[in-house]
Amino acid sequence: MSAATADPGNGTILRAHRVTKAFGGLVAVKEVDLEIPPTSIVSLIGPNGAGKTTFFNVIAGILDPTSGHVEFRGDRMIARPIRTWFEPVVWVTPSVVAGVISVLVYLATANADATALAVLAAIGLLIVMFLAAIVRPRWYLRLLATAGVFRSSRPNDMVKAGMGRTFQNIRLFANMTALENVQVGMHTKMRANAADALLSTPRARAEEKASQARAREFLGIVGLRGRAGELAKNLPYGDQRRLELARALASEPTLLLLDEPTAGMNPRETAQMTQLIDRLRRDLGISILLIEHDMKVVMGISDRIYVLDHGELISQGSPDAVRADPRVIEAYLGKPAS
Amino acid sequence: MRPDIVRVLQPIVIIAVSLVVVWLLLGGTQQFMNFLTLGAIYALIALGYTMVYGIIELINFAHGDLFMFGAFVAMWILTVPLGMTGAVDNPLQLTVILVVVMLPTMIVMGLLGTFIERFAYRPLRHAPRLAPLITAIGVSFILQNVIYSVFGPSPVNVPQVFPLTRFEFLGGRVSFLSLFMVAIAVFLMVLLQLFVGRTRLGRAMRSTAQDREAAELMGVDINQTIAITFFIAAALAGAGGTIQGLYFGSVQFNLGFFVGLKAFTAAVLGGIGNTTGAALGGFVIAFIEVFATQLGYSRWSEVAVFTVLILVLVFRPSGILGQQLGERA
Structure with a gap:
């Protein structure tokens, strides 16, 4: 429960400090620093196999770094609960x-x-x-x-602390409706317990009703207003991606982690999604960490870009600076045949 | 407006028609009531199998014994604290007694269910799937032997608190007891459907069943959700046990094995992981059993039931209602 509430003085939402993650002898991420200021879009890019997903999982609190640490809203995170015995x-x-x-x-x-x-x-x-x-x-x-025995960044605690995410491969609850999927996202924001549910207390009914209305709002934000009643598996691919985004937004995160949100989309869908992400930051005032291997997607909307290659941070800065960085060009296009 | 009416009416019509057909096939009210009561018991237990399977993909072989345990708890409450010996004629008093027996039985069983989950299954959640399966068989033995050592090997009588009044209905005699039991079972099943379908925790259960990791990353507390599932499953088994004891008049320590096996068959028949399917399966199995008896092959009724299990596994492994609750995305 270390990922608690208060922001640190300088307002940084998330700070990774010299994060290294090794699997056995393989060093997937090597001493990476990263900072996400409030209401900003930060992108993490790199060719396939650069260690993006590993780093993402460390930030999301699923993996513990081998060395270094991650602070989310001023608190250090530890994925494995200490001394479970x-x-x-x-x-x-x-x-x-x-x-x-x-x-x-x-x-x-x-x-x-x-x-x-x-x-x-x-x-x-x-x-x-x-x-x-x-x-x-x-x-x-x-x-x-x-008692000092338990600090964790168990995924559901992270959601409570204000971190929402989507997945690289769509992982919706396929046999539930779009509305229900979003309502699951609101789980931590709702309070009805088993007794409420069994007795169907006015409080629980009011909350259920309010959550449905709110879920419709979130569907509206991502442009799925009319599809609330459809099963997630019956939605077209692009809509499934949007639904995933709505579900992540439903937990009212401070930081939204998007893992390749445009993967598998056609150029038109990609452009729409990019606009949507930009709008979310402006309208909802949240910070967004975007993971992409496609540079084109992130150039237009990012405030800051970090480039990973072979687990190392090879470049960082504004989109223009990164675009001009010879090391980035080399990583993406290979060494020029000189 | 119109499609709504159709959607509501369709299942009602289907249920009504099939009940009439079953009534005709079973040759009247007497066997029909047997079918309903037996079906209610099987359905309540099958729901437990199916819910637990749906959420952690474990065939909880101890579930039949939870049912047996519940029957004993209900029997004990009736005999010892309530001191019942015979029929109670005052309907109000009878209702109070039933509530006082059934509710605590369900709560005690629910707690026992979560307790078992916490200590026998949760530590094995990331173990190969065979490990919890064997553990479940072990838990089944423990439950049986606890009851064996406390109540002994022979059947124990359950006080018959229901007066034996019956009334004529469509050419057969119906006891209030069986009507009452069926009503309670149906009430519980409807309650479960509403809980799973329309509440926050029900949604958490369904999302966990479909993709545990994704549910967790959306903020659902997996441990709590699984504990609640076990609580409900065991509580339903407790309700089934109470009905069993009151209806058949005696309980025995090895009662859970066969009933559990048949309820498991019912869950598979209906499509394991699917709650509606489990309830349906329970009644189908009860029908097969009662029908076999009706035709004069009562000794073959169990053969018939398990033949059906085999046929289902061969020709339609996903069960009558096919699509599973736990289907992966």
Whole structure:
């Protein structure tokens, strides 16, 4: 839960500091620095196999860097929860303590009733802790965080912290409608729990209704207003891409990570998508990290471009500067035959 | 407007027509009520198989034993804290008793289900699929042996709290008990459909079933979602167990095996991973069983059921309602 709320003073949304990621002997990403200012579009480009996706996964909190670190809104992220074995220990401990106390009570008073009560209390505590872990994982995690055993950038925590993303290969929930897909994106913004759902409380019904209206808004933003009721799998390819974008927007992210949003699109669709991304930044005031291997897509809309090749940052700067950089030209076109 | 009416009416008409056909085939009300009650029990258990499979692709072989466990919990609540021995004639009192038995049974079973998931299945979530399968068989043995050691090997009587009043209906006698049980089962199934179809957590369940990783990256808490799924599945098994105990009047420690196997067949028949299919499958299996009995081949009824399983696996492995909840994108 390290990816918490407060922005750092200078307002940087995300900062990667000398991030290196190695798989065994293969160094996929080597000492890369990257910074994403608020309401900006930053692009990460590079030829295929340059380490873009690995770096992306480190930033998204899915992989831990081998060295270096990533700060999201001022907090360091750690993908693997530390010492998971400790988790059961934490919720067993109170009952063990209560059990020990009950034995002491027995030794002190030799009163069977008092002891039975204490034993019951121990069992009760165990059940309460167990229920807390299931019913209110957030409280439970907070407890673990207080005990200093648990910090994570588990994907769902990252979403809560304000990071939304799309996928390189479309990963919609194919058998759900477009509207439902967007509603899943709003999951962390909704509060209805199991009891609300079973009792169909007014609060839950109102929330459900509001979420549908809101989901329609998001569909409108990406230009899918009329297709809310269609199953995701029945939408044409370009619309599926837009739907993915709407779903990511639904979590109301501060930072949106887009993994090759125009992959497989024809030139017209690509142009539309590029415009859409530009509009999102302006209208919603979010920051966007764009991963692309196609330079043309990012040139028009990026504030800043980072170029990766063979895992190393070979160039960075404004689109014009990057376009003119001989190393970038070399990486993309090969060495000129001199 | 018009297509809406058709959409609502179509299933109702189909269900009504097939019920009439079944009624005719079973030669009247008596066997028909047997079919309905049995179908309700199978459907409740099959739903559990199908939900768990849908979400983590595990065939939870312990599920039949959860059903058995539920039957024992209900029996225990009736006998010990409530001290029931015979029929209760006051309908109001009877209703209160049923609520006091069924609700805690479902809650206890739900907790047991999540407990099993947390300690037996979750640690194996990234293990090869054979590992949790074997674990499920192990859990099944544990549940059976817990009941065996507490209640012993012989059948235990469940107090018959329902008065044996019956009323004439279309040439057969119908007991209030079976009507009541079927009504409860149908109510639970409708509730489940609404929960899965229209609520935030239901959406989380469906999205997790379709693409767990993507759901997680969209902010769905996978662990919580899977725990809720196990809770619901086990609670439904508990409800099925309560019905079983009240309807058949006795429960035994090995009850879960055969009923579980048949419910599993029902889930496969309906298309595993599909909740509507599981409910449908439950009633189809019940029909086959009762029909075989009706024709005088009661000893062959189980053969018939499992023959159907084999035929389905050979000719339509995806089940009657084909498309699966857990279909990958």
